[in-house]
Amino acid sequence: MKISTKGRYALQVMVEFAEHEGEVLSLKSVAEAHHISLKYLEQIVQRLVKAELLVSFRGANGGYKLAKTPSEITVAAILCATEGSLSVVTCMDKHVCGNDCHCRVRKCWDKLNALIDDYLQNVSLSKLLAD
Amino acid sequence: MKISTKGRYALQVMVEFAEHEGEVLSLKSVAEAHHISLKYLEQIVQRLVKAELLVSFRGANGGYKLAKTPSEITVAAILCATEGSLSVVTCMDKHVCGNDCHCRVRKCWDKLNALIDDYLQNVSLSKLLAD
């Protein structure tokens, strides 16, 4: 039950973009600063672009910057975009649980998922910076 | 950020043991009922024994039963025993985060971990059965 490097790197990097709000930062510099493989980070950042959390600028002096203000970008959105989903059990995604789904456990997972989601929806980048 | 089959199977199976409280059930029957590989389940169940959530009985007519009452066994304990830890980020376990750990994200993870733990500590097998 771990968040992968995709989500963790994304969050790290988004904090960096928030710290330099407005500035266009090249991935090369960001990847070096965080000791992350540039090519891996490119893939991660693509997801953030598709989720409209970052905007990209091509060409020389290009790079990325936040698509919204830090207060409008939540940790939930970042993790959702990069990890795929926040739910802690796959059957929640697929709407199928193992065998016959008489699954007494389901309500517990539902509540847990809701709990996690509620919390992370309420943590924005600006909140992170304030800490 | 998914719970693996170890945790999910464990929970499924513990619910079954709770439904048959007092009875000694052989793993063979449980594995068949849940369509889980017997040998895989044996490994999972070992962890539950070591965590003192199940007790084992060897020999013919042997098997396992709950080590405590269903109300004394929490989902947190089951997942902890089988998944290793409930924390959602590895650096929480290792007490090391990536680079220099100026890590603004840390507080967020801490709170999230606490949230998850608090919730799951309060869901016992008897609560699951009541649902």
Place this chain on the structure above:
DNA sequence: GTTATGATATATTAATAATATATGAAAATC
């Protein structure tokens, strides 16, 4: 037109999850 970036697709490697094999030890039953 050359350089510095991002965009996309695919390939490779590493790590982990899931399952299986093999062997042993204990207890019940006959």
Place this chain on the structure above:
DNA sequence: GATTTTCATATATTATTAATATATCATAAC
């Protein structure tokens, strides 16, 4: 007390996913 049925442990194999790299192209700045 031999046989069967279970758990116990260690190791091996396979499948899946995560992480990274390679290759090629597109765009914009200078």
